[in-house]
Amino acid sequence: MTSHYIDWIWKIRGNLTLAPGQTGDDAFDRLDPLFRQSGTAHKRTGETLTFQKKDQDAQDKMSVFDDGVLHIxxxxxxxxxxxxxxxxxxxxxxxxxxxxxxxxxxxLVVGKYQKSSHEASDTKKPAVKKPDVPMNPIDKALGAPAPEKPKKDGSKPEGRKKKPSATTAYVFAGIFAVLYLVGRVLEDRLIKGVFKKKLWDL
Known part of the structure; x- marks a missing residue:
């Protein structure tokens, strides 16, 4: 399988008919300001123009692109x-x-593994019943709450453990998926509009 079948993911291809009577020289002269931006290097050979961008400004109309080839x-x-x-x-x-x-x-896999290992360790521990500690009479007189009793299995009371969740990761995956779909369609239309405006004086 050649790269042509997968590089559509990060490459945008298109074509645009030039205005009647417009030559390749005229077309590249009109597009020239787009390639004289900060961080942009370009080279023209005959009917072909190649460019590369590095640390391009956000104001650059072609800032989303890193390099490319234009051919008449x-x-x-x-x-x-x-x-x-x-x-x-x-x-x-x-x-x-x-x-x-x-x-x-x-x-999810790590959470499942931790849960199974925790359950396995609990089954190995013998249940030890500790005697109830009597409450201090002074504390009782002052209205202090009684100490929390240990669990039946002998373990100390613990706070509620939060289960591992993949929700956050899935939310970010959805956000970037939407960004890609919107960007892929939008950038295709935007750059074609930029070229057409330059070539046709729109």
């Missing part, structure tokens, strides 16, 4: 801009739910 292709009487853009942010949002689901499952 003649298709009959018209020219078409084809682009392929890579985003590590999209890849992170795709992998994050898987990570949190794994953490949730691990939490």
């Amino acid at each position: 292709e003649q298709r009959g009487a018209e020219a078409v801009l084809r682009y392929q853009l890579t985003s590590r942010a999209l890849l992170f949002c795709f992998l994050a739910p898987l990570l949190f689901l794994a953490i949730g499952q691990l939490t």
Whole structure:
């Protein structure tokens, strides 16, 4: 299986027809301001432009992308801009739910193991009945509460233990899953709109 079948997760591909009579030089001249942002390096060779971004500003309209290739292709009487853009942010949002689901499952497994080991240790301990300690007459006269009696199995009273829960991990997995789905669709439309606005003077 080639990477083309899975790299759609973090890569956005598209094409856009150029305005009538517009050449490749005209198109790249119009798109040039997008690649003169802070942290962006680009190179143009013939009808192909490649770029890379590092520590890009949040105000950059293409800040979500880390690198990419734009190519002008003649298709009959018209020219078409084809682009392929890579985003590590999209890849992170795709992998994050898987990570949190794994953490949730691990939490449940550890909790189950701790419960079984605790029950096993309790069965090994012999039940020892301790004599009731009489309450001090002074404490009784002052209205102090009686000491809590030990449990029937001889163990000391304990606070209510909180069971391990995977809910938090599942919530974060859901949040990142939604972020990825929304981002994958939204960024595809946004970047196409940015290119179209530059090329068609919209």
